[in-house]
Amino acid sequence: MPDIFSHFNYVVVIVLMMTGLYTVFASRNLIKKLAGLSVFQTSVFLLYITIGKVTGGQPPILIKDKSYGVDDEGQALLDGVVQVAAGKDSYIIGGPGTDILYSNPLPHVLILTAIVVGVATLSIGLALTVRIREVYETIEEDEIEAADFVYNLEGTAD
Amino acid sequence: MSDPQNTSDNPLGRDPHVLLRVISKFLIPLIALFAFYVQFHGDYGPGGGFQAGVILAASVILYALVFGLAEAKRAFPPRLIRYGMTLGVLLYGGTGVVNFILGGEFLNYSTLASDAATGQHYGILAIELGVLTTVTTVMIAIFYAFGSRQPETSDEDW
Amino acid sequence: MSLIFAAAADVPFVPPLILIDIFLLSILVVVAVAIVRMRSLFGVVMLQGVYSLVSAAWFVTLDAVDVAFTEAAVGAGVSTVLMLSAMLLADRKSTPVPMRRQFGALAVVVLAGAAMLYAVGDMPAFGDVNSPANAYVGMDFMAKTAEEIKIPNVVTAVLGSYRGYDTFGEVVVIFSAGLGVLLLLGLNGNSGGWVARPNGQMLNDHSAPSAALSDSNVAEDPQAEDAQ
Known part of the structure; x- marks a missing residue:
């Protein structure tokens, strides 16, 4: 395979990230800003998960030693060496140079927590938006600033 | 199809959402059951407290969307939310404190049973239960908070 | 089975994976651009849900099954419902922003994107087993889980046990977020004065x-x- 694809994912993910960031910066509507923030966030997740992928790997759920590698008649299904953890009730750990590869579980754990925290912060933002709408009757930033100017909330006019 | 007596308030002469109601009545218990499968199978396959909590909350949210918020509040009273949110965090923290008392470090579950691996197993089950309780109730709370503020929407609103 | 593994060992890239990659990533780009251009907030919110769902599909191809599960349930499910219900309380349309006010944002985004693209060359190649990110601590968790915790799902083991403090903090964050929403809006929608x-x-x-x-x-x- 040509080498172009080795960094293809990163380039696209950066484009997606910047699209989300642009929505946050450029739009003046608070709900649309939050949607852009959510896109930005999801793109960061994509970046992390891409790093943890291992070519030819499988999900990081350990395979039991007993039920894998041989079929019911005891015939080996795999060629080559399989590394096995010591002790009873063992799992196949695998690794470079063996037939079994797992993808890196650490980015998955980090992003799993980030997703749920993301929805928590999103809900706080939405609640604030709803309250802003109730007080200002608009969620457009320009109109909110105009209303603030009428009441001199920034304290610059005097 | 149309009932001549009822045409004044409803052109179809009956509840227009009857199909939706019947199907969701069949689906909601299955969704809740699936949430518990995800929760307790999380050690062996993909899943865990966060996913299960969100799915369990989704079953309540679906109930509220189809049958109305008042019905949902009768099925899952808002009173439970205050207890659930706190109880989940306390269960998680309490597991750590129990480890303390049993002579280990905070959140070192090895002390929970004579065998370290079994202790880890119990500990993970306990904290996942705490995560499930908090995530479910917080998601339902956020939905109740937004939904209760809603002015009644009609079908023509969209 | 053995055929798949043998192919994976010989060739550095599995072509079908690259094809799925390109397919899903181009959907994501199209959806993201549509979000920028769309003015109907209903459309924006639904497209944001679509974006989450497609990225969940992509996570599956990258072996992150737990993350895909969470993203599908949280990103595409709950957060779409929350954004819809907040949108009902707010507005249905966003007013267009004049072009001259977008240049600042565009300049910042292009600059930041160019800086990140410049750094891409230093990133490990996609799927590299021996990259620093994949070589040390992540794989150590794998071996330790098989010895110490003995549950097959490594993600659950790391989440619950090795990084238990982190997860505890996260549960507290969710608790605080729920508390914040209840303080702002009220459980029965009656907070306000x-x-x-x-x-x-x-x-x-x-x-x-x-x-x-x-x-x-x-x-x-x-x-x-x-x-x-």
Whole structure:
């Protein structure tokens, strides 16, 4: 395979990230800003998960030693060496140079927590938006600033 | 199809959402059951407290969307939310404190049973239960908070 | 089975994976651009849900099954419902922003993107087993889990046990977020009366800036009081 694809994912993910960031910066509507923030966030997740992928790997759920590698008649299904953890009730750990590869579980754990925290912060933002709408009757930033100017909330006019 | 007596308030002469109601009545218990499968199978396959909590909350949210918020509040009273949110965090923290008392470090579950691996197993089950309780109730709370503020929407609103 | 593994060992890239990659990533790009251009907030919110769902599909191809599960349930499910219900309380359309006010944002985004693209060359190649990110601590968790915790799902083991403090903090974050929403909106939607004193001026919901924008406020207020 040509080498172009080795960094293809990163380039696209950066484009997606910047699209989300642009929505946050450029739009003046608070709900649309939050949607852009959510896109930005999801793109960061994509970046992390891409790093943890291992070519030819499988999900990081350990395979039991007993039920894998041989079929019911005891015939080996795999060629080559399989590394096995010591002790009873063992799992196949695998690794470079063996037939079994797992993808890196650490980015998955980090992003799993980030997703749920993301929805928590999103809900706080939405609640604030709803309250802003109730007080200002608009969620457009320009109109909110105009209303603030009428009441001199920034304290610059005097 | 149309009932001549009822045409004044409803052109179809009956509840227009009857199909939706019947199907969701069949689906909601299955969704809740699936949430518990995800929760307790999380050690062996993909899943865990966060996913299960969100799915369990989704079953309540679906109930509220189809049958109305008042019905949902009768099925899952808002009173439970205050207890659930706190109880989940306390269960998680309490597991750590129990480890303390049993002579280990905070959140070192090895002390929970004579065998370290079994202790880890119990500990993970306990904290996942705490995560499930908090995530479910917080998601339902956020939905109740937004939904209760809603002015009644009609079908023509969209 | 053995055929798949043998192919994976010989060739550095599995072509079908690359094809799925390109397919899903191009959908993501199209959806993201549509979000930028769309003015109907309903469309924006639904497209954001679509974006989450497609990225969940992509996570599956990258072996992150737990993350895909969470993203599908949280990103595409719950957060779409929450954004819809918040949108119902707010607006249906966003006003267009004039072109001259977008240049600043565009310049910042292009600059930041160019800086990140410049750094891409230093990133490990996609799927590299021996990259620093994949070589040390992540794979150590794998071996340790098989010895110490003995549950097959390594993600659950790391989440619950090795990084238990982190997860505890996260549960507290979710708890605080729920508390914040309840303080802002009220469990039964009845929170609201507020008073603020900016620059010595007394403001409350009767003398809010919105009173200057619309006159209907005064007429609605008695009913609002009754509802609470």
